[in-house]
Amino acid sequence: MSGRVPRASRGTDLARLLLRTAIGGTMITHGVRHGRTLDGTTGWFRSIGFREPRLQAQLSAAVEIGAGAALVVGAATPLAASAVVGTMGVAARSVHVPNGFFVNAEGYEYVANLAVASVALAALGPGRWSVDAALGLDRRLPGHKAAALAAGLGLAGAAAQLAVYWRRPAPAAPSASARGTAEGDEA
Secondary structure (H helix, E strand, O other): OOOOOOHHHHHHHHHHHHHHHHHHHHHHHHHHHHHHOHHHHHHHHHHOOEOOHHHHHHHHHHHHHHHHHHHHHOOOHHHHHHHHHHHHHHHHHHHHHHHOOOHHHOOOHHHHHHHHHHHHHHHHOOOOOOHHHHHOHHHOOOHHHHHHHHHHHHHHHHHHHHHHHEOOOOOOOOOHHHHHHHHHHHO
16 A cells, blocks of 8 residues: 555545635635724724624634634634634624625625535545644544534524624614605605
8 A cells, every 4th residue: 555645535635725725815815804904894893783893893803814824724624614604694694684695785695605615614624735634633523513513603603793792783864865855756
């Protein structure tokens, strides 16, 4: 028996690496953007109904960068995937679901795909080119249990954050000019 890895296995490891890099890189990029525009991110969290918006902005940046980096290197993959699921769950509920499916209308298409891809990555495992594999952690949880952990922990975390910090903002009252137009239309 040689030390060669079968071609199919190399292809699967490459696919896992690409998936980790795509999801992780996306999360890192979002986290860095949130961190660099902390005042704007704070205002955005306030506008969508979050209490403690500065804390939400800071934690958002930290969790996105941390989970993204962990996914890129394949460290604690099911836990990192759960952080992505949780982040996307919060985004979906607080912003995207009311807008329907399609991302071009601020719908949940994008966040759902990142969350599902993260659960799939947890099920597949990080592959042999990962910190988890180097430490032997990739064999601790079978795929279905790793996927359940990522989905369950992520959704529970999202539900807890939303329950503690988020309230749907009241609909904005129409502006005076909009009321004037509406009133003028009735005359």
